[in-house]
Amino acid sequence: MNSKHSSPLQSPLLQKLQRQRQIWRASEQAPELSGAAQGLEPCQHPELDHALGGGLPKQGLLLINSDFALGELRFLQHYLRKRMQDRLLAIIAPPYELSSDALIAMGLNVQQLLLIHNTERDESLWSAEQCLQSGRCAMVLLWEEALTHAGQGRIPRSINMAESKRLKLAAEKGSSTMIVFRKPASPNLAADINMELEAKPRGLCVHIPKRQRGWPLRNISVDFSHDWPELCVPKRPQNVIPLQAYQKQAR
């Protein structure tokens, strides 16, 4: 016991990492609880819900790393609808104009949508924090691309660790959820869950490189063929070759 560091866990480096909440200890894992008690909301994708032990976290910071328009909003459709209830859904700096018809088709009440646009980086983050901690917004959607591209003269930056922690705390304060859409393979932040989406002909393939209270997961498939049959590549008989492919082959 006389040695300076009695156990490896007390080494300064580890303690520093611990303070920064960069370390997750298996011993801190809460005993298995049911999804509701753990604060999970099923997202209605059976395979994913099963893998996550009930669903996505009800509140906190969710990161979605994905190329644009693979189905990242459709993927969250049920989650958004169920979490929204009577509160607002704030949408900050979307890359394009949102279509109300599409949102209605997703089962969202468009009257509860709050759009905040044309904001600079600081303003976007500030608005997100305000919405989150007010308790009046169930969720805040933010596109990181808008932060890195917008602003005249200001240095475009993606969200850093400190900012992500701040957003997470704000979300906890207002029992709300912050969802950030990011480019694939973005650096990790202090998120409750970090998801990578990959396009598949009939839906998505989800990888979870990091999440709180759980191991990383890979290759969970999400199938859209039930909810969005029009947005799936139809299964075709083995003996049919699409014309384009055929033309390419011929060339």
Added chain:
Amino acid sequence: MMRWLYLHFHQLQLDHLYQEEAFHTSEDINDTEAIIIVDGQGNEVCQACPSAQQHGIRLGMGLAAAIAMHSKLQVLDYRPLLERELLQQVAEQLYPVTANLVLQPPQGLLLEIHSMLRYHQGLENYWQQIRKQLGSLNYFYANAHSPWAAQLLACNGYRQVLQDGPEGQQTLQQNLEHIPCSRLPLKKSTLDRLESLGIHHLDRLRKLPLQEISRRFDEELLLYIGRLNNELRTPLAYYQPREVFERQLQLFYEIDDSENLQKPIKPLLLQLQHFLQQRDLQARRIDIHLKLREAAPLTLNLHASQGEEKAERWQALLALRLERLQLPAPVEAITVSCEQHQRRGQEHAELFSQHQGQLSQEQLLDSLQARLGKQRIRFLQPANSHIPEHSNHVSSQEEQHRDQLPPPEGLRPSFLLSAPQPLKDDVLLFYGPERIQYPGWENHTAVERDYFIARNSQGRWLWLFKTPAKHWYVHGYFA
């Protein structure tokens, strides 16, 4: 009976200046700088701060003489209109304590005290209350049996509140007797006549029989004496509190940085809070007018759609508003006014709501609007059109129950491009066509498009259309 109390604020403008200065500069500036207020008409000193008086400057002195006494003087113009306004504010402060007030502009305030004594359990308590309300203001005061007697004493530098009773009556009469006739608020010719008749003090005047006075003098003196002795009724217009809040602050120094505006506005907002709380009201909008040097005045509107009375909350909104304000010129004066107010509603009924958070939805929107401006906060509404470009209606307010078309048969992309882009990617078409046609009237151009849903090689889902000329465009993305 000592029914009347008169308060004479002999340096209201100067006191106001000090109050203002106290929160906007450091405290010791008073010691160094001597301030005098000069009446522009007579060109004489009418108010002087203690430091100026130390240098030998007396009231009534000419401006040149005053500057000769002390060269480093700050000279300000006497502003009777400002004093009138300030007097209103003093009356507002006193109103919760005493009901019957008469404004005697520009510097006097007459209080009917007899009816109030019962509520305050005696003169002592009542007077304590009044003093507390007046705070740091400088004033002379006197009570008497008639309004004009009280006024006469207070304006002649008395500071006394006499108890009702034979003793008090005697002191009062003695004091009145010693007042020189030249100090009576009468016109010059009457005063000159009194002087030439050898009536120097009030005791001589009061000994004259009224018939004599009426024969030698005009009606004015007769009325005055009658009212002074309480033999005639004095017509008085009692003060009524104002329903509209408006306060002005003349800045001592110009402010050219918008962030520094917060501090001087704070006391105004506190006054607003006081005003609203006394009336059990909430403000929905307040206007802050900034008077600028050599530029058109600027007005900031702060909104609280739910109604708000707390200065703290208004200040938060103000801070957000000031953040995006660029002052074109330095600010000279600030006015805070509030015309839209409403009865206070019930406290938020969200005690048992499952969502915690300190703000209501309106408060959240107010904060966002205060910093970002109204036009950047929008609500989405389905609009009454089947053309994709016009199918969205974006409004700055929450609107309910609009006429809506039934949702379109076909699938719509979550993101719409505001202007269709020519298609560049390799895509596979999976769904369609869906024809959208529009003959083109009013200001919209004709539209005839066949829409398809397609997927590009990266797995991105696109919404495409083909024009009759067989050009392909991307019009949206299915996110």
